[in-house]
Structures are given as structure tokens and as C-alpha cells.
Amino acid sequence: MSYIGKEPQVGAYNMLDALTASATASYSLTLDSVAFVPESANHLLVSLNGSIQKAGSSYTVSGSTLTFSSTLASSDSIDFVLALGNVLDIGTPSDATVTNAKTNFVSTSSSAGLQIKGDGTTDGTLQLNCSQNSHGVKIASPAHSAGQSYTLTLPTGNVTADTFLKVASVSGSGTTATGQLSFGTVSGGLVPITTQAFGSGTELVLNNVFSSTYVNYMMIITQLNGASDCSLNYRFNVGGTVDSSSNYRYTLAGTQNGGSGTSNYSNGTTDEGRLFYDMDADSEAGSNGVFYIHSPYASYQRKSIHGDTVMQKGTASNTVHYTVATDYHNSSVKNFTGINLFTSGATNFRAGSVSGGYSRVAIYGVVNS
Numbered sequence: 589m590s591y592i593g594k595e596p597q598v599g600a601y602n603m604l605d606a607l608t609a610s611a612t613a614s615y616s617l618t619l620d621s622v623a624f625v626p627e628s629a630n631h632l633l634v635s636l637n638g639s640i641q642k643a644g645s646s647y648t649v650s651g652s653t654l655t656f657s658s659t660l661a662s663s664d665s666i667d668f669v670l671a672l673g674n675v676l677d678i679g680t681p682s683d684a685t686v687t688n689a690k691t692n693f694v695s696t697s698s699s700a701g702l703q704i705k706g707d708g709t710t711d712g713t714l715q716l717n718c719s720q721n722s723h724g725v726k727i728a729s730p731a732h733s734a735g736q737s738y739t740l741t742l743p744t745g746n747v748t749a750d751t752f753l754k755v756a757s758v759s760g761s762g763t764t765a766t767g768q769l770s771f772g773t774v775s776g777g778l779v780p781i782t783t784q785a786f787g788s789g790t791e792l793v794l795n796n797v798f799s800s801t802y803v804n805y806m807m808i809i810t811q812l813n814g815a816s817d818c819s820l821n822y823r824f825n826v827g828g829t830v831d832s833s834s835n836y837r838y839t840l841a842g843t844q845n846g847g848s849g850t851s852n853y854s855n856g857t858t859d860e861g862r863l864f865y866d867m868d869a870d871s872e873a874g875s876n877g878v879f880y881i882h883s884p885y886a887s888y889q890r891k892s893i894h895g896d897t898v899m900q901k902g903t904a905s906n907t908v909h910y911t912v913a914t915d916y917h918n919s920s921v922k923n924f925t926g927i928n929l930f931t932s933g934a935t936n937f938r939a940g941s942v943s944g945g946y947s948r949v950a951i952y953g954v955v956n957s
Contacts, residue, residue, distance in 0.1 A: 602671040607654075609664040614655045617669065623652040626671055635667035636660075706732070739766040747771065778806060778952035786812060786947040788939040791930035794951065795828050798885040798925050802953035805881040807895075807927075811874030811946035813867050818935035820864035820875075824884060824891065824916060824924035831922065836861040838914035845907050861893065861914040863929075868901050869938075874946065875899035879912065880954075884924040891916040891924065 605618045617624045626632050629643040634654070641647050647656045654669065693701030704712040711731055717724035730736045743753070748771055756770035781797050798805065812820065823830050838861045839854035853865050867875045879895030892915035899908050916922075929949065931937065940947020 601673060604669040604671055607666040607669060609660045609666050610662050611659060613657070613659045614653055615666070617649075617652045617654050619671070624671065625652045631672045633668075633670040633672060635669075637665055638667060704729075735763050737764045739764075741766060741768050743768075743770045745771055750774075774955050777955050779955060781805070781951045781953055783942050783948060783950040785940040785942045786929075786937040786949070788815075788936055790934050790936055791928060792937070792949065793825070793828070793926065793928050794949070795825065795926040797927065797951050798881075800885060802955070803883055803886050804954040805884065806952045806954055807879045807881055807893075808950045808952075809863075809875070809877045809879075810948050810950075811876060811940070812864070812949075813874055813938050813947070814869055814931050815936040815938060816869045816933075818867055818869075819862055819932040820867065821860040821862050821930055821932060822893075822914075823860055823928045823930075824922070825926040825928055826922065826924055828926065830928050831916075831924070832859045833918070834859045835916050835918050836914065837917070838862040838912070840865050840910045840912050842908055842910040844901070844909070851908075861916065863893070863895070863912060863914070864897050864899070865910060867899060870900075877912070881927075884927070887921045887923065889918055889921055891922070 602619055602624075604624055605621065607615045617626070626649055629647060629649040632643065632647075632649065632654070634641045634643075634647055636646075636656070641656075645657065647654060649655070660666075695701035704714050706712045706729070711729040713726050713728040715724045715726045740755075743756075751771040751773055753769050754772040755767040756772075757768045759766045759768075779802070782794060784792065784794065786792050809820075823832055823836070825831060834857050836858050837854075837856060838858075840852065840862065842851040842853075842865070844851075851865075853862075855862070863877060863879065864875050875897060876899070877895055877897035879893050882892045882894075884891050892913070894911075894913045897910045897912060899910075900906065901908055938947055942948050
């Protein structure tokens with residue numbers, strides 16, 4: 589076959605120019621006094637003091653520089669350096685022409701079977717495409733500055749639902765440690781259920797927030813107030829159908845740092861429970877509260893809520909704290925799935941924002957409660 593330009597030399601064995609040992613580890617490779625760059629250290633056969641050296645451990649190659657693993661002496665003899673020839677660049681294979689049988693990468697104790705390299709600027713990244721190759725997800729290496737070379741070994745156990753990956757054990761230490769992954773379960777904590785903003789209406793309906801997944805729940809209300817002074821009440825619902833029966837009771841015990849001291853409010857059997865009392869309509873006077881909701885869905889006749897609220901009373905900067913206890917009791921079991929929050933006297937809420945963090949409510953499931 590004819591070539592335009594230089595014909596590739598495949599399997600060309602070249603004895604490189606002689607090297608004289610001295611008190612250094614690095615030597616310049618030349619062929620006929622011209623710098624010679626081998627494909628890799630594996631493409632050289634190097635003899636030192638009558639012994640063939642092992643590529644990669646006894647010597648390495650960078651460009652046209654041969655570097656021994658230790659400094660030589662003038663008494664050493666570099667017998668010869670034989671270049672075993674260059675490989676032929678066959679170009680880029682066409683799509684789908686490299687079959688599975690040709691991609692069986694073999695790992696050893698010292699090297700990975702597959703290595704995704706960076707380009708000097710971007711970290712090595714593995715992309716897994718969808719079936720249509722229109723998009724894909726990526727796994728990227730830590731940045732070069734992190735200096736990490738750790739290994740993560742996948743779990744040995746079966747995959748199970750509602751678990752997460754965790755590092756179960758570590759061998760070695762530092763940047764080269766090996767972590768054994770396993771499937772873990774959450775033993776406690778809070779799981780977000782929903783976060784919603786109060787609109788400008790008089791009621792916020794939270795459907796499908798309670799289920800058999802959790803027994804107890806936490807509810808956090810942030811920076812809430814009304815268009816005029818009002819209280820915040822609640823009723824449970826089942827599938828959106830509110831329970832307005834006269835089975836609610838509540839009591840609130842309050843203290844404040846100014847004004848008239850303490851205030852206590854309670855009500856016997858009524859058709860609504862109360863969470864906040866007398867929220868100030870001043871735009872700067874937000875009301876905040878944390879509540880625990882016990883067994884709303886579980887098959888018990890009594891459902892209860894207790895918590896604490898803090899609010900500011902107008903421009904006088906009076907801080908008011910209430911301890912809240914309220915419950916629902918029915919002779920028959922109710923499996924409530926939601927809760928309705930509404931103002932007293934049909935007063936509108938001041939509209940809030942989830943992203944802004946004001947006039948909103950968040951509900952969490954309490955794990956293993």
C-alpha cells in the first residue's frame with residue numbers, strides 16, 4: 589500500500605544510541621543523535637549490568653527521557669536500550685463495531701481494569717446514557733486539588749427498598765483508603781413530607797400528609813400572621829373530607845416579657861382545635877411554632893398535638909410564648925390523612941413564600957417514633 593507522507597513503522601526494532609551511566613537516574617534517548625520518543629516504557633527493552641529491567645517499576649519513560657528507579661553510578665553499565673517499535677494507529681472505530689468480547693477489561697492488584705482520564709482541566713467523568721443516547725448521568729472524580737485515590741467497594745448484600753448506601757468499614761487510611769459500602773436503614777430523624785406557603789385566603793388544606801409510614805409527625809410554622817388580629821385553628825381530614833365534629837379540645841398557657849404577664853386559654857369540647865392565639869396583624873410581627881402531631885393516621889381513638897409558639901406583639905416588641913396542648917377524641921377510630929389550618933373570624937392570611945421562608949408550613953415524618 590502506498591502512503592502520502594511517512595509510512596508507519598510497525599514492529600520496527602531499533603537499537604538506540606549507547607548511554608553511559610553516571611550519578612543520575614535520568615537519561616535522554618536518541619536514535620542516530622535525534623531525540624527518540626517511544627510509545628511507552630513497555631516498548632523498550634532495557635538491559636542494566638547484564639539484567640533485563642522491568643518496565644514501570646525498574647524504569648519509566650516520559651517523552652524522550654528514560655528514568656531508572658534509583659540513581660546509577662559511573663560503575664554501572666547500561667548494556668543497551670532496544671526500541672520494540674511503534675503501534676499502528678488504526679483510527680477511531682465506528683459506532684457499535686467494538687463488541688462486548690473485545691471490552692473485557694482485566695483488573696490487577698495494582699491497577700484498575702478501566703481508567704477514565706482527565707484532560708488536564710476536566711476531571712475524569714463516566715457517563716451512562718439513556719437507551720436513545722439523548723441524555724445521561726455522570727459520575728466524576730474528585731478534583732485534582734483534593735488528592736484523593738480512595739476505593740469504594742459495592743455492597744455484598746441484597747438490594748432492599750428504603751435503604752441508603754453507607755461506608756460500613758474502612759481498610760487503610762488517608763487518601764488511599766478502601767471503603768466497604770453496605771445498605772443502611774434510617775434509625776431516626778425527620779423525613780420531609782411537604783412544605784407549603786399560606787396563601788391570601790382564610791384556610792390552607794394539607795391533604796395526604798399522614799399515612800401508615802409514620803406514627804408521629806412534626807409540623808413547623810414560620811413567620812405567620814393574618815391581615816387582622818386572629819388565631820390559628822385546625823381540623824383533621826380524611827381524603828380531603830374535613831372532620832368538624834365536636835371532638836376537639838385545647839389549652840394554651842402563655843407568658844410574655846411585657847404587658848400583662850401570663851395568659852391562659854382553654855376550651856372544652858368544640859368543633860376545632862387551636863394552635864396560635866391572638867396573632868398580631870403587624871407586618872413585622874410574625875408568629876412561629878413547632879408542633880408534634882401524635883398518631884393522626886394510626887388506629888387510635890385519641891389524636892393529640894402539643895408544641896410551643898413564639899410571637900411578637902406589634903411595635904411594642906413584646907415577645908409572647910405559648911405552650912399548646914390539643915387533642916381529638918372519638919369513640920370510633922379515625923385514620924386521618926390530612927389537616928386543615930384556618931384563621932378565626934374568616935380573617936385572611938398574609939400570603940407567604942416557600943422559598944422566602946415566611947408564612948409557610950412544613951410537615952415531617954418522625955422515623956421510628
